[in-house]
Amino acid sequence: MKKLILSLVIVLTTNTFFAQSVFDKFDGLDDVTTVIVNKKMFALLSKMDVKDKETQQYVNLIKKLDNLKVFVTQSDKRSDEMKAVSDKYIKLSALEELMRMNEKGKSVKIYVKSGASDSQIKELLMFVEGGGKEESVLMSLIGNFDLDELSILTDKMNLPGGDDLKKVSKGKK
Amino acid sequence: MHQKEFMQLVNPFKDKIFRIAKRLLVSSEEAEDATQEVLVKLWNKNESLNGYKSIEAFAITMTKNYSLDQLKSKRASNMTIVHDNCTHKEAGLQEKLEDKDTWNWVEKIMNNLPEQQKLIVQMRDIEEMEFEEIAKVLEMNEQAIRTALSRARKTIRERMIKIHHHGIE
Amino acid sequence: MELNKIEKLLEKYFAAATTIEEEKELKDYFSSSNVAPTLDQYKPIFVYAVQAKQEQFIAPITLKNNKRSKIVWLSIAASVAVLLGLVLLTFNQYNELESQDLGTIDDPNIAFRETQKALNMISEHVNKGIGSVKYINEYEQTKNKIFK
Numbered sequence A: 001m002k003k004l005i006l007s008l009v010i011v012l013t014t015n016t017f018f019a020q021s022v023f024d025k026f027d028g029l030d031d032v033t034t035v036i037v038n039k040k041m042f043a044l045l046s047k048m049d050v051k052d053k054e055t056q057q058y059v060n061l062i063k064k065l066d067n068l069k070v071f072v073t074q075s076d077k078r079s080d081e082m083k084a085v086s087d088k089y090i091k092l093s094a095l096e097e098l099m100r101m102n103e104k105g106k107s108v109k110i111y112v113k114s115g116a117s118d119s120q121i122k123e124l125l126m127f128v129e130g131g132g133k134e135e136s137v138l139m140s141l142i143g144n145f146d147l148d149e150l151s152i153l154t155d156k157m158n159l160p161g162g163d164d165l166k167k168v169s170k171g172k173k
Numbered sequence B: 001m002h003q004k005e006f007m008q009l010v011n012p013f014k015d016k017i018f019r020i021a022k023r024l025l026v027s028s029e030e031a032e033d034a035t036q037e038v039l040v041k042l043w044n045k046n047e048s049l050n051g052y053k054s055i056e057a058f059a060i061t062m063t064k065n066y067s068l069d070q071l072k073s074k075r076a077s078n079m080t081i082v083h084d085n086c087t088h089k090e091a092g093l094q095e096k097l098e099d100k101d102t103w104n105w106v107e108k109i110m111n112n113l114p115e116q117q118k119l120i121v122q123m124r125d126i127e128e129m130e131f132e133e134i135a136k137v138l139e140m141n142e143q144a145i146r147t148a149l150s151r152a153r154k155t156i157r158e159r160m161i162k163i164h165h166h167g168i169e
Numbered sequence C: 001m002e003l004n005k006i007e008k009l010l011e012k013y014f015a016a017a018t019t020i021e022e023e024k025e026l027k028d029y030f031s032s033s034n035v036a037p038t039l040d041q042y043k044p045i046f047v048y049a050v051q052a053k054q055e056q057f058i059a060p061i062t063l064k065n066n067k068r069s070k071i072v073w074l075s076i077a078a079s080v081a082v083l084l085g086l087v088l089l090t091f092n093q094y095n096e097l098e099s100q101d102l103g104t105i106d107d108p109n110i111a112f113r114e115t116q117k118a119l120n121m122i123s124e125h126v127n128k129g130i131g132s133v134k135y136i137n138e139y140e141q142t143k144n145k146i147f148k
Helices: A002-024 A039-046 A053-062 A076-093 A147-157 A165-171 B003-025 B028-051 B055-076 B100-111 B115-126 B131-138 B142-166 C003-014 C020-031 C037-052 C064-098 C108-147
Strands: A032-037 A065-073 A096-103 A106-114 A120-130 A136-146
Touching (some): A039 C108, A106 C108, A136 A147, A136 C108, B003 B055, B003 B115, B055 B131, B100 B115, B100 C037, B115 B131, B115 C037, B142 C037
Antiparallel strands (some): A065 A136
């Protein structure tokens, strides 16, 4: 009984602590470009007055975001570190793999944590591993948004598959 | 009161109450349980023990009561009491008897006495308690105790003679 | 001890008139090797009494009170642990909101642009993945046309 409680406490604290500290170590490194946008900033952005519809779509999504972290690096070493850290984090937070891709030597992996319904996303983690000359990107997005809302942002760029979006969202259920 | 103090307090008579419990309950295990129960109860009384003139007498009374209660509830549930003749935890078994069997017979005869007589013989003949003490525990007057004791001793004698003459050697 | 004396004591014994001292005398006599043959039958009775007193209580004694306080302590420790966990949890979440404030960017405009960039990146990749579904679709349609 004592052990159960102890391990529960450890898991709880580790989870929260881990979420904060595990990526933060990349913040401030010379060979890593870091972008961190917190809830406060998102709150400010969501109040922005925008004229065009396109930008409005962004703002709509931004309203549903709590936290964004982006880490970009050219260094192979950092890239490996990022990979290791994100792998650990994925296991700990029980994130599910949404998809993974490989093109031109770049590997893209996206993991999500679902919210109330299957298409609702509470957390998204993306890791782009660029081999050699390409840069690696580790991105963490926390909030409460729908997959559609994400997809629609780049839909106007006429990439194939925009129509099948709805199929996928439903299919994910 | 610390555990150490308590242990020192009960050490002189813990064996005694065990034997008394065993005389009534027959089984060593049950006697052990009874002894544990009594000791724990005493421990829980802690400071209020100071009010007793003789903690030993109190402990023996508790043991008697507890054991008799156990017997009562067993009878009610139709359980059979285990006859534990085989396991003797006596320290330093010295065979002064020619015949080990007859010694066992004494125990059997004693166990077959009525409860009250059983207790009196145990307390007087084995535990060597004064009549005054026995009277307190059993809540009887001394004369009544002597009468019962005499009857019990005679019964033991008669039955022993019967066995002797039947030549069970 | 003289046989006479012993016989008299025995009489008293069965009348329950002996003192403890006298009973001890009888026990001593019958435990010795000089028991008169006529009194042989009484030997087991007294020897048994002596032996029976030797029996000891050996089992270890566990005083319940300790167990009880152990349980009390355990539950206190447990609740403290849980409380601590909850406190740390909420403290952490509070920290996340308050400290760090805006993030690495102070200017909302830049923040917006960077967010846009990030969201676009994700969006592109997601759509690429979805795009492959379309190809599967096309394959299905083609297959059906041929094998219908």
